[in-house]
Amino acid sequence: MESDDGEVPISGRGVAKVLDSRHPDYKKGDFIWGITGWEEYSLITATETLFKIHDKDVPLSYYTGILGMPGMTAYAGFYEICSPKKGEFVFISAAFGAVGQLVGQFVKLLGCYVVGSAGSKDKVDLLKNKFGFDDAFNYKEELDLDAALKRYFPDGIDIYFENVGGKMLDAVLLNMRVRGRISVCGMVSQYNLEQPEGVHNLMHLVQKRIHMEGFLVYYFYHLFPKYLDMVLPYIKQGKIVYVEDIAEGLENAPAALTGLFAGRNVGKQVVAVSRE
Amino acid sequence: MESDDGEVPISGRGVAKVLDSRHPDYKKGDFIWGITGWEEYSLITATETLFKIHDKDVPLSYYTGILGMPGMTAYAGFYEICSPKKGEFVFISAAFGAVGQLVGQFVKLLGCYVVGSAGSKDKVDLLKNKFGFDDAFNYKEELDLDAALKRYFPDGIDIYFENVGGKMLDAVLLNMRVRGRISVCGMVSQYNLEQPEGVHNLMHLVQKRIHMEGFLVYYFYHLFPKYLDMVLPYIKQGKIVYVEDIAEGLENAPAALTGLFAGRNVGKQVVAVSRE
Known part of the structure; x- marks a missing residue:
């Protein structure tokens, strides 16, 4: 994964929308989660690290945590x-x-x-x-x-x-x-x-x-569909407590990261780079 | 397990011939291995510790070691x-x-x-x-x-x-x-x-x-028959090396025991209390 100017961005687990794809499993408009960059637009070649998102009836950010x-x-x-x-x-x-x-x-x-x-x-x-x-x-x-x-x-x-x-x-x-x-x-x-x-x-x-x-x-990702079958109903029925701490905008990502080490986050730290 | 005079003998793993039995699974003439006493004749009530010996084409003493x-x-x-x-x-x-x-x-x-x-x-x-x-x-x-x-x-x-x-x-x-x-x-x-x-x-x-x-x-003794199926042919074909150090007579048992701690035994220490 490399950005246009040749610098390698910090990578992390993210959720993204496919804007263009030459991979047969992914088409424009699909949502994925997996290893993405700390950037607004990513070119992802390591597609084996990606999972397609099928259920969008939950906050998409959940795929960086409870659903990831x-x-x-x-x-x-x-x-x-x-x-x-x-x-x-x-x-x-x-x-x-x-x-x-x-x-x-x-x-x-x-x-x-x-x-x-x-x-x-x-x-x-x-x-x-x-x-x-x-x-x-x-x-x-x-x-x-x-x-x-x-x-x-x-x-x-x-x-x-x-x-x-x-x-x-x-x-x-x-x-x-x-x-x-x-x-x-x-x-x-x-x-x-x-x-x-x-x-x-x-x-x-x-x-x-x-x-x-x-x-x-x-080594357990082959069980991901089975996990979703179990956990999605619990989430939708409100039977699982899941707390996120969302920082808005990529510009706030560094502060959110350092906040983790100081224990400032309350729940899963997420950075909203952009929203649907 | 108690001897006639009320003293409890040292117990150990032994092989014995049944001389009399009121247990439906064991009859006179059967051979068993399990927890027996350091004595010539034993009254065994804890029959759950016993296994009947079916294959006598190997030295019976093996049931204290490789077959035990x-x-x-x-x-x-x-x-x-x-x-x-x-x-x-x-x-x-x-x-x-x-x-x-x-x-x-x-x-x-x-x-x-x-x-x-x-x-x-x-x-x-x-x-x-x-x-x-x-x-x-x-x-x-x-x-x-x-x-x-x-x-x-x-x-x-x-x-x-x-x-x-x-x-x-x-x-x-x-x-x-x-x-x-x-x-x-x-x-x-x-x-x-x-x-x-x-x-x-x-x-x-x-x-x-x-x-x-x-x-x-x-907790694995239920697999004993399966183990015998595997190991008996190997023993009979001479494919397994098994060494015993046999002390003759109960009177030599104490010396054999202390010899274990001094490393004097060569192979599995067995005491032959009596022979068929």
């Missing part, structure tokens, strides 16, 4: 990796993230019990009061994560949706139930450490016969 | 947890153990490449020259386990049969291939540590989409 990559991540990581059953006990770390919020709601819609951890009181309150989590806690206020998990899961954890790694994973291993499943989506607490923290309790994998599996969403 | 619990452990941990495919690269730690020796041979019979680690030059030589491993190394002589694994697996590891944990697991994670599988049978290097070593490289689970699973053999 984060949504598919939540779906694949929970349903495909964890094989959840109604009534199970589910724990989600970094639960206020774009993926965690969705996983928690999928958990509730399936009829499971869900607790999330997050890094501030505000996020904890929102998880409980807006996103429908059964409970949530601020991991920064817990000196003993094992004790915290025992408080929220006196009968143990069946499914752990892992976003953070390190000490939290160690505490979770102590609290997993027999035949538990750990879906490893990320280990964000470890990425910026010179040496990742050690995880000491992996022996629990044996006695509890735990299945732990890492995954990348890219 | 260690054999089923090797079978379940390799075939059921790892879903191996011909041509894959397999690494086994503590490969000279009763289970590791068998896994390595199953790997070769399937047409995979197998390397094992062990703790002495003698064991390494036997793995290569007697048990048919493609290669083997003494982990105590390797200052850098990552470098050692890269030497033996320049293209990476598809399947890791995990018996030790700790530093070895950390090095293996660096060398796993995409969609690799780690069957966690045990973590013997960690059992006697006050605080288990930390494992730092679990982030590789995500990028490489690795499946890691702990297991206990007890």
